[in-house]
Amino acid sequence: MTTQVTSSPKALVTQTAEREIRIERIFNASRERVWNALTDPTLVAQWWGRGNKLVIERMDVRRGGHWRFVEHAEDGTYGFEGRFREVKPLERIEQTFEWDGEPGHVSVDTTTLEDLGDGRTKLVSVSLFHTEEDLKGMVQAGMEQGINQSYAALDRLLVLPH
Amino acid sequence: MTTQVTSSPKALVTQTAEREIRIERIFNASRERVWNALTDPTLVAQWWGRGNKLVIERMDVRRGGHWRFVEHAEDGTYGFEGRFREVKPLERIEQTFEWDGEPGHVSVDTTTLEDLGDGRTKLVSVSLFHTEEDLKGMVQAGMEQGINQSYAALDRLLVLPH
Numbered sequence: 001m002t003t004q005v006t007s008s009p010k011a012l013v014t015q016t017a018e019r020e021i022r023i024e025r026i027f028n029a030s031r032e033r034v035w036n037a038l039t040d041p042t043l044v045a046q047w048w049g050r051g052n053k054l055v056i057e058r059m060d061v062r063r064g065g066h067w068r069f070v071e072h073a074e075d076g077t078y079g080f081e082g083r084f085r086e087v088k089p090l091e092r093i094e095q096t097f098e099w100d101g102e103p104g105h106v107s108v109d110t111t112t113l114e115d116l117g118d119g120r121t122k123l124v125s126v127s128l129f130h131t132e133e134d135l136k137g138m139v140q141a142g143m144e145q146g147i148n149q150s151y152a153a154l155d156r157l158l159v160l161p162h
Numbered sequence: 163m164t165t166q167v168t169s170s171p172k173a174l175v176t177q178t179a180e181r182e183i184r185i186e187r188i189f190n191a192s193r194e195r196v197w198n199a200l201t202d203p204t205l206v207a208q209w210w211g212r213g214n215k216l217v218i219e220r221m222d223v224r225r226g227g228h229w230r231f232v233e234h235a236e237d238g239t240y241g242f243e244g245r246f247r248e249v250k251p252l253e254r255i256e257q258t259f260e261w262d263g264e265p266g267h268v269s270v271d272t273t274t275l276e277d278l279g280d281g282r283t284k285l286v287s288v289s290l291f292h293t294e295e296d297l298k299g300m301v302q303a304g305m306e307q308g309i310n311q312s313y314a315a316l317d318r319l320l321v322l323p324h
Contacts, residue, residue, distance in 0.1 A: 104257060131290075
């Protein structure tokens, strides 16, 4: 099948404060479709791990619920986990995030979706790291590239018939 | 039996930065005994929950290991959890901490033990909260009273014959 997007746009990634990063990305899909792709484990498994196999060990999308994903990449497995702080359907998810490689180094990620009214949806994700060093570590670990690979996989999922 | 301490000393609790609290407390026991009381689940269960029944659901004391405790108090149950960032035997434990009542609001607690050379041990615990608001919330929730109650229970454990 043909896709609506010929090339994957890059996410706009900016450091907005000493320990804060803001990511902005537009998807060619309704807010409801993007929301489902963020919160339905069957869909999350298809894009979150940069297109690699992703095992969802826990994903309880409600305040206080836990999540834990394991990505199986060519060079090894990568575990990620956290907890949901707030879930406002279609609009907003606030959750913690940590990578097994730096256990206990936790960021708080707030993702909001805005319906652009023309079949497109703007996703904004703000990550507040615990320290400036934690932010630098995540940037150096390839955060931006990983996000763009995952969002490209999400683009491919969103153009599938539904 | 009689105890060496006739009244429980208060921990010295100070706010050392916008989002940091430092706790200092001396125990009448060797560093090894205090270390064991902090890291052996059978012992932790006897003091950590302010003297209340404490169920230790997880406690894997090593870098990346998780912990989860549930305190059964008269007015209800209180769950706490986190993950170990660093464990240096007898000297230092760095771990995350969150309370189920404010899920995803995580502090990083660094506890160090100093052998005072006279059979006493100084414990210093520094908590770095994610935000100033998180610190205020924990203080208002009765952090200091809870800690003093737990340390009093730890005093009682440390004077038992071993």
